[in-house]
Amino acid sequence: xxxxxxxxxxxxxxxxxxxxxxxxxxxxxxxxxxxxxxxxxxxxxxxxxxxxxxxxxxxxxxxxxxxxxxxxxxxxxxxxxxxxxxxxxxxxxxxxxxxxxxxxxxxxxxxxxxxxxxxxxxxxxxxxxxxxxxxxxxxxxxxxxxxxxxxxxxxxxxxxxxxxxxxxxxxxxxxxxxxxxxxxxxxxxxxxxxxxxxxxxxxxxxxxxxxxxxx
Numbered sequence: 001x002x003x004x005x006x007x008x009x010x011x012x013x014x015x016x017x018x019x020x021x022x023x024x025x026x027x028x029x030x031x032x033x034x035x036x037x038x039x040x041x042x043x044x045x046x047x048x049x050x051x052x053x054x055x056x057x058x059x060x061x062x063x064x065x066x067x068x069x070x071x072x073x074x075x076x077x078x079x080x081x082x083x084x085x086x087x088x089x090x091x092x093x094x095x096x097x098x099x100x101x102x103x104x105x106x107x108x109x110x111x112x113x114x115x116x117x118x119x120x121x122x123x124x125x126x127x128x129x130x131x132x133x134x135x136x137x138x139x140x141x142x143x144x145x146x147x148x149x150x151x152x153x154x155x156x157x158x159x160x161x162x163x164x165x166x167x168x169x170x171x172x173x174x175x176x177x178x179x180x181x182x183x184x185x186x187x188x189x190x191x192x193x194x195x196x197x198x199x200x201x202x203x204x205x206x207x208x209x210x211x212x213x214x215x
Contacts, residue, residue, distance in 0.1 A: 001202075002028070002063060002065045003066050003201070005017050005028070005030060005067075006030045006068065006071050006087075007068075007070035007072060008030055008070065009029070009031045009034075010072050012070050012162075012193060012194065013029075013068070014029075015194035016068055016070060016194045016198070017029050018194070019197070020201075023198055025198075028044075028045050028064070029044050030048070031047075031049070032050060050082075051090060054090050057090055061098040063099075064100050066201050067091065067104070068103075068105075068106065068201075069088075069104070071087055073133055083136070084136045084137060085136060085140050088105075092143070092144070092148050096150060102151075102152045102201070102204075103151050103152065104197055104200060105140070105153060106197070107141060107155045107157045107158075108134050108158075109162075109186075110135070112176060113177050141155050141210060153207075153208060154208075154211070155209070155210040156193070156197055156200065156210075156211060156212070159188040160214075161185070161187045162188050162190060163187075163190065165189030165192075166189055166192075169192070169195055171196050171213045171215060172215065173196070173211055174211065174213075175211060180214070181214075181215060187214060187215055193213060
């Protein structure tokens, strides 16, 4: 596949790029400032792009078999902080112009429900520092659900805790509820999240749906 990854230099984006290349896919890695993240891998083409700009999306994504949206609403080295909601609407509008139907979104865990049915972002113990991003991810998910009928989109929520770790190639999947282990923990590595993302792109199982992964 030819895969375009927006937000390719972030913690998750760069793991998705690495996993895609390891599987033999061709990757266009998109960043707001690609000069600071040049890849030594000749199978990866670094380009400048903006997931919130329709012209940029249409230009960069043309010819792709799939697009991954892995942008983060955090300050970078270039320009304004990107809006996840704006990016969602832009991608849904611009990708059809580029002839692209498949979109995988790196989502958030905050809108997953706990065992009582409460979304974890609404729990009193949810960390205040992460709440604005979690709420924006929830809003973006609703955009895909309401406005994404013309795209084969998938929104992939991580576990409650995601961090650098080992690539085991193993994970469990769920829908809208947080996955926990026997000790009540919800964890996934960046590396295994990327495995799940590429597994879904290669063998789709959650078209126009959200799913989540954890150990």
